[in-house]
Amino acid sequence: MDVTADPAPPAVRGTGLFLALVCSTQFVLLVGGTVVTVSLPAIGAELALTPGQAQGVLTAFMLTFGCLLLLGGRAADVLGRRRLFLIGLAVFAVGSLLCAVATSAGPLIAARVLAGTGAAMASPAAMSLLTTVFVTPRERSRALGMWAAVGAIGATLGNVIGGLLTSVGGWRWIFLVNVPVCVLAFVAAFSLVPAVPRVPGQRLAxxxxxxxxxxxxxxxxxxxxxxxxxxxxxxxxxxxxxxxxxxxxxxxxxxxDPLLPLSLFRTRTATAFLFVLITAGTSIGSYFTSSLYMQDTLGWSALQAGLAFVPWAALIAVVAQVVSRNLHRVGPRLLVPLALTSVAAGGTLLALSLRPGATYLTGLLPAFLLLGLGTGAAGVACTVTAMSGIPRRRHGVGAGALTSTQAVGSALAIALVALLAQLGTAFGPAGDAVAATLAGQRFALLVASGVALLGAVLAAVVLPRRVPPPAGPGADVALSPPAATPLT
Missing domain, CATH: 1.10.287 (Helix Hairpins)
Structure with missing residues (x-):
C-alpha cells in the first residue's frame, strides 16, 4: 500500500507567470481539438478528402486525447510532472507541424493522432502541477477557476480562431501557429515550472x-x-x-497499486465527477445544437456562428473568477444546483427560440448568457470540489480522470443530442423538412435541459456543503477508510 506522505509544495519563482503558462497551454491544447471544424471544407478541397477521411481528420485528435488522458495522468505521477509536461508539449508541437505539411489524408490523420497523444500527456501534467503549487483552499480555487475558464473559452472559441486563421493565411496556419507557441512555452517551463519529485513506489500500470x-x-x-x-x-x-x-x-x-484507486470515489467530494459529466454534456449538447441551427436554418457561416458564441465564452470567464473567489463561502451544495438550473433555463429558452426567423439579440443571446452563467459556475465548483478529495501525489491521474470525464461527457452529449434530434423530427409537421428539423432540435434541447434540472436536484442532496481542505496523506490507500469529507 502507498502510504507515502504528500510532499511539500514546490517553490515557484513567479506564481502569476506559472499560472499563465499552464492555463495558456491548456487553451492551446483544447483549441487544437476544435479548430479544424471550420477549416475542414478547405482541407477537404485541397487534399481531396472523402467523407470518411474528413471525419477521421475531425475526430482523430479528440478521440486520442480522450482515450489517453487517464494513462497520461498516471505517467505524470510516475515519470515526473514537469518532465511529462515538456514531453507532451514537444509531441504536440511535432504533431501540429506534421499536420501543417501533410499532403494527403493518411499523414494528416496520423499527425492528428500524434498531436492528441501529446495533448493527453501535457494536459493532466499541467493541471497536476497547478494543484501541486497552489495548495491552500483559496489559492487552489482561484487557480482552478482560471484553469476552468480558460479551458471553456478554448473549447468554445476554437471555431472562431480556425475561421480567422483560415481566412487570413489558409488552413495550414491553424496547425503552424501551435509550433512557436509550444516552443515559447517549452522554454518558459524551464524557469517557471518546478521540478516536482516523482512519486516513489508507483508503477505506470x-x-x-x-x-x-x-x-x-x-x-x-x-x-x-x-x-x-x-x-x-x-x-x-x-x-x-x-x-x-x-x-x-x-x-x-x-x-x-491501482491506476485509479476506487477509494477516491467513496466521498462526497468525488460525486462532483458526476456533475462534471452532466455540466459538460448539457452545455456541449446545447452548443452543438445551436451551431447546427445557426448554420443550417439561419444560413450563417461557420465563422459567424462561432462569433455568436463569444458572449457565452466571455461570461464563462467572468463567472469563473467570481465563483473561484467565493466558492468556499457559498459551498458547492448551494452553488452547483443554482448553476445547473441556469443551464436548464438556458437550454429551455434556446429550444423555444428555434424558429426560421429568430434574431440573435432577442432569441439566442439571452439563452447563451444563461448557459454561460451556469456553465462557468458549475465548471469551477465541480472542478475544485472533485480535486479537493485527491492527494497531491495522485493529482496527475486525478487530473486525467477529470479531463477524461469532460471529454466523455462531450462525446456522449453530441451523439445523444444528434440521436434525440433525429427521433424528435416525428413531432414536426409531415412534409416540412425545416419544421421537422427544428422540432427535433427542440426535443433534444428540452431533454438535455431536463437532465440538467435533475442534476440540480441531485446536487442539492449529495454534494458537500463546503469544499474541504485538500486530502491528507494516505487518503488514497486502497484498503483504508476515506479521509476526505464523509458521506454523512
Whole structure:
C-alpha cells in the first residue's frame, strides 16, 4: 500500500507567470481539438478528402486525447510532472507541424493522432502541477477557476480562431501557429515550472491504462456509429466498452497499486465527477445544437456562428473568477444546483427560440448568457470540489480522470443530442423538412435541459456543503477508510 506522505509544495519563482503558462497551454491544447471544424471544407478541397477521411481528420485528435488522458495522468505521477509536461508539449508541437505539411489524408490523420497523444500527456501534467503549487483552499480555487475558464473559452472559441486563421493565411496556419507557441512555452517551463519529485513506489500500470483506454475508445466510437446510423455496430462497441470498463474496475479493486484507486470515489467530494459529466454534456449538447441551427436554418457561416458564441465564452470567464473567489463561502451544495438550473433555463429558452426567423439579440443571446452563467459556475465548483478529495501525489491521474470525464461527457452529449434530434423530427409537421428539423432540435434541447434540472436536484442532496481542505496523506490507500469529507 502507498502510504507515502504528500510532499511539500514546490517553490515557484513567479506564481502569476506559472499560472499563465499552464492555463495558456491548456487553451492551446483544447483549441487544437476544435479548430479544424471550420477549416475542414478547405482541407477537404485541397487534399481531396472523402467523407470518411474528413471525419477521421475531425475526430482523430479528440478521440486520442480522450482515450489517453487517464494513462497520461498516471505517467505524470510516475515519470515526473514537469518532465511529462515538456514531453507532451514537444509531441504536440511535432504533431501540429506534421499536420501543417501533410499532403494527403493518411499523414494528416496520423499527425492528428500524434498531436492528441501529446495533448493527453501535457494536459493532466499541467493541471497536476497547478494543484501541486497552489495548495491552500483559496489559492487552489482561484487557480482552478482560471484553469476552468480558460479551458471553456478554448473549447468554445476554437471555431472562431480556425475561421480567422483560415481566412487570413489558409488552413495550414491553424496547425503552424501551435509550433512557436509550444516552443515559447517549452522554454518558459524551464524557469517557471518546478521540478516536482516523482512519486516513489508507483508503477505506470500499463495494462490498467490499456483497459481504460480501450473502454473509452469503444464508448466514443460506439456513440459515433450510433449517431451516423450504424446502430448495431454502435451498440456492440458500447457493450465492449461496458465489459472493458467492468474489467478495469475489477482490476483496480484487486490491485495493491491501482491506476485509479476506487477509494477516491467513496466521498462526497468525488460525486462532483458526476456533475462534471452532466455540466459538460448539457452545455456541449446545447452548443452543438445551436451551431447546427445557426448554420443550417439561419444560413450563417461557420465563422459567424462561432462569433455568436463569444458572449457565452466571455461570461464563462467572468463567472469563473467570481465563483473561484467565493466558492468556499457559498459551498458547492448551494452553488452547483443554482448553476445547473441556469443551464436548464438556458437550454429551455434556446429550444423555444428555434424558429426560421429568430434574431440573435432577442432569441439566442439571452439563452447563451444563461448557459454561460451556469456553465462557468458549475465548471469551477465541480472542478475544485472533485480535486479537493485527491492527494497531491495522485493529482496527475486525478487530473486525467477529470479531463477524461469532460471529454466523455462531450462525446456522449453530441451523439445523444444528434440521436434525440433525429427521433424528435416525428413531432414536426409531415412534409416540412425545416419544421421537422427544428422540432427535433427542440426535443433534444428540452431533454438535455431536463437532465440538467435533475442534476440540480441531485446536487442539492449529495454534494458537500463546503469544499474541504485538500486530502491528507494516505487518503488514497486502497484498503483504508476515506479521509476526505464523509458521506454523512
Amino acid at each position: 500499463l495494462p490498467d491504462g490499456l483497459l481504460a483506454t480501450g473502454a473509452v475508445a469503444a464508448l466514443i466510437l460506439g456513440l459515433t456509429q450510433v449517431q451516423s446510423g450504424a446502430v448495431l455496430l454502435g451498440a456492440g462497441l458500447v457493450a465492449v466498452a461496458v465489459v472493458l470498463g467492468g474489467l478495469f474496475a475489477l482490476l483496480q479493486a484487486r490491485s495493491a
